[in-house]
């Protein structure tokens with residue numbers, strides 16, 4: 001990749017993308033990270049040997065891609081304060097912020113095109129998934145560049161309607177947390193039934209890994225894979241009956257809807273002015 005990418009924000013997700021890109025062979029000298037928190041910069045410098053700066057304007061100076069990885073609440077100030085400079089150098093702006101509309105970011109940037117996307121934390125291991133959205137100002141070259149960067153750390157897909165980004169965020173952006181919660185709950189259940197913490201954790205984590213890997217590799221649907229584990233009158237059936245009787249599907253569906261609603265709400269609270 002022959003791009004110079006400026007990361008604005010080197011927190012959890014910035015670090016995941018940087019770690020994933022470097023693991024895939026990106027040259028650290030092509031990546032610069034700006035963050036006001038010195039320990040974050042020191043850790044990124046030590047671990048990845050990327051250039052780090054405390055000032056956003058310094059980071060974007062020579063960049064042809066600016067990857068916005070700050071919290072949604074920070075985005076307007078960050079982009080507006082860079083406007084004068086980026087209007088001169090015209091980098092591609094890529095936002096990973098939940099909720100915030102591409103048109104709002106575009107306006108704060110003085111009219112530059114913006115690719116809005118939603119990656120997820122497994123990008124760090126090169127097995128993330130990113131959904132991207134581009135409005136009419138975004139060129140084919142912009143799209144290709146964004147896809148090249150996010151595609152280096154996992155699967156990519158484009159959505160045509162920006163409203164779908166709220167659902168995407170609820171499914172794959174937040175999704176790793178749902179799976180981590182499930183691992184936590186399996187681990188706790190194992191412990192409460194008498195397993196040692198180490199054994200309970202190993203069983204829970206390896207089972208999640210194996211199941212995810214199998215779902216990824218198999219041509220069978222997740223429902224079919226589930227049925228293959230579930231012997232009639234057996235142990236799995238006993239557990240699944242209990243979950244179904246307690247409305248696990250409805251609860252989960254409502255939880256995901258709450259995440260999507262929060263994404264839409266963030267756009268209203270923090271954008272459109």
Ligand SMILES: NC(=O)c1ccc[n+]([C@@H]2O[C@H](COP(=O)([O-])OP(=O)(O)OC[C@H]3O[C@@H](n4cnc5c(N)ncnc54)[C@H](O)[C@@H]3O)[C@@H](O)[C@H]2O)c1
Nearest residue numbers: 009010011012013014035037069070071072096097098119
């Ligand atoms: N964490 C995830 O799994 C995830 C997944 C997809 C998208 N996102 C999106 O990524 C963005 C960052 O989330 P995160 O979880 O990495 O948050 P984070 O708090 O871990 O990281 C944000 C970073 O931005 C830095 N920062 C704050 N103000 C800044 C400023 N003015 N200029 C430059 N840097 C500044 C902070 O010091 C921090 O290191 C959010 O918009 C979030 O919606 C997060």
